[in-house]
Amino acid sequence: xxxxxxxxxxxxxxxxxxxxxxxxxxxxxxxxxxxxxxxxxxxxxxxxxxxxxxxxxxxxxxxxxxxxxxxxxxxxxxxxxxxxxxxxxxxxxxxxxxxxxxxxxxxxxxxxxxxxxxxxxxxxxxxxxxxxxxxxxxxxxxxxxxxxxxxxxxxxxxxxxxxxxxxx
Amino acid sequence: xxxxxxxxxxxxxxxxxxxxxxxxxxxxxxxxxxxxxxxxxxxxxxxxxxxxxxxxxxxxxxxxxxxxxxxxxxxxxxxxxxxxxxxxxxxxxxxxxxxxxxxxxxxxxxxxxxxxxxxxxxxxxxxxxxxxxxxxxxxxxxxxxxxxxxxxxxxxxxxxxxxxxxxxxxxxxxxxxxxxxxxxxxxxxxxxxxxxxxxxxxxxxxxxxxxxxxxxxxxxxxxxxxxxxxxxxxxxxxxxxxxxxxxxxxxxxxxxxxxxxxxxxxxx
Numbered sequence: 001x002x003x004x005x006x007x008x009x010x011x012x013x014x015x016x017x018x019x020x021x022x023x024x025x026x027x028x029x030x031x032x033x034x035x036x037x038x039x040x041x042x043x044x045x046x047x048x049x050x051x052x053x054x055x056x057x058x059x060x061x062x063x064x065x066x067x068x069x070x071x072x073x074x075x076x077x078x079x080x081x082x083x084x085x086x087x088x089x090x091x092x093x094x095x096x097x098x099x100x101x102x103x104x105x106x107x108x109x110x111x112x113x114x115x116x117x118x119x120x121x122x123x124x125x126x127x128x129x130x131x132x133x134x135x136x137x138x139x140x141x142x143x144x145x146x147x148x149x150x151x152x153x154x155x156x157x158x159x160x161x162x163x164x165x166x167x168x
Numbered sequence: 169x170x171x172x173x174x175x176x177x178x179x180x181x182x183x184x185x186x187x188x189x190x191x192x193x194x195x196x197x198x199x200x201x202x203x204x205x206x207x208x209x210x211x212x213x214x215x216x217x218x219x220x221x222x223x224x225x226x227x228x229x230x231x232x233x234x235x236x237x238x239x240x241x242x243x244x245x246x247x248x249x250x251x252x253x254x255x256x257x258x259x260x261x262x263x264x265x266x267x268x269x270x271x272x273x274x275x276x277x278x279x280x281x282x283x284x285x286x287x288x289x290x291x292x293x294x295x296x297x298x299x300x301x302x303x304x305x306x307x308x309x310x311x312x313x314x315x316x317x318x319x320x321x322x323x324x325x326x327x328x329x330x331x332x333x334x335x336x337x338x339x340x341x342x343x344x345x346x347x348x349x350x351x352x353x354x355x356x357x358x359x360x361x362x363x364x365x366x367x368x369x370x371x372x373x374x375x376x377x378x379x380x381x382x383x384x385x386x387x388x389x390x391x392x393x394x395x396x397x398x399x400x401x402x403x404x405x406x407x408x409x410x411x412x413x414x415x416x417x418x419x420x421x422x423x424x425x426x427x428x429x430x431x432x433x434x435x436x
């Protein structure tokens with residue numbers, strides 16, 4: 001086994017569940033989430049074979065996964081492009097109707113539903129921060145905004161989430 | 169607040185428990201590692217011939233070129249100023265001695281050689297004599313305007329004794345005054361045997377130079393001093409009415425070959 005394969009397997013072992021989880025709550029389809037996860041790691045593997053420089057595997061994987069989800073939304077949903085913002089924030093909307101289809105526990109479902117009710121600009125930063133434990137810098141790289149903007153969105157998002165859960 | 173945090177943490181932990189099955193993991197990993205993805209060879213870009221000039225895209229290179237141009241232009245200007253200054257100094261020095269050293273510019277070369285300045289050789293202590301063919305010293309002041317040797321500044325206006333020189337003087341001097349050559353004491357009306365060393369002995373003219381380098385006025389010199397055709401020993405009579413003082417003897421052959429006594433002799 002060469003070095004690249006070994007590194008890839010380690011990254012896959014460590015990050016595959018997070019990518020699958022991220023895709024699952026977005027597309028609400030287990031099979032589709034598995035496909036997106038496979039495509040995401042396939043692209044990583046291709047980049048590694050082409051010896052491209054990847055500084056942060058986690059950010060790289062989440063960025064690819066998010067783009068694939070956007071592509072999937074474009075193909076699947078008959079959403080007019082006019083209703084989408086140009087920065088694709090609308091693709092980060094968690095579909096509450098599909099969350100009910102997921103076989104997850106009550107608290108998890110409740111949190112995801114409350115996050116899904118928030119402004120779409122808060123959803124992904126909150127999810128990546130509290131569920132996946134990414135830093136504001138990594139989140140900024142994934143969704144294409146600055147580190148400070150991510151911090152602001154997280155703070156406002158957590159306040160909004162607390163308000164939604166009647167804990168204010 | 170604590171209840172919110174507790175509920176949030178519980179929900180997050182439950183979300184984090186969402187995982188793929190180990191069978192799904194293995195299948196995906198197997199599919200990826202056994203996929204027909206091959207390392208695509210990225211062709212190397214063909215180097216443009218203009219790539220050799222890519223350093224010009226750097227702003228520093230333009231600054232370096234500009235600095236070089238400034239240095240070149242600056243040094244050229246300094247060189248011109250230096251030449252002009254030396255030219256002005258030499259003119260000023262000569263003018264102060266009532267001698268005008270005319271540069272050999274074309275306009276000067278065309279000046280009629282009626283007034284000639286001849287620079288003696290080094291063995292003669294670089295004495296300068298001003299002779300003209302009419303054997304007159306023009307004391308009138310005249311203004312001369314010579315063009316400056318360079319394009320800098322306006323032409324230089326010179327005021328001084330109108331004595332111009334011709335660079336066409338034959339430098340091959342074959343005339344040497346042996347006696348009197350300086351230090352002698354002569355008396356008025358005395359007959360002096362002038363000894364010359366020359367290859368030519370026709371049309372010799374003699375004159376006396378005062379301490380300021382000027383020729384003696386014509387009234388003191390009679391025709392016996394002119395157009396002499398003789399051998400190396402010539403007898404001249406010191407004018408009777410000549411003012412006492414220090415003099416040098418000048419000898420001219422055909423207005424081209426000149427010699428002057430090395431030092432002053434005294435006429436009492």
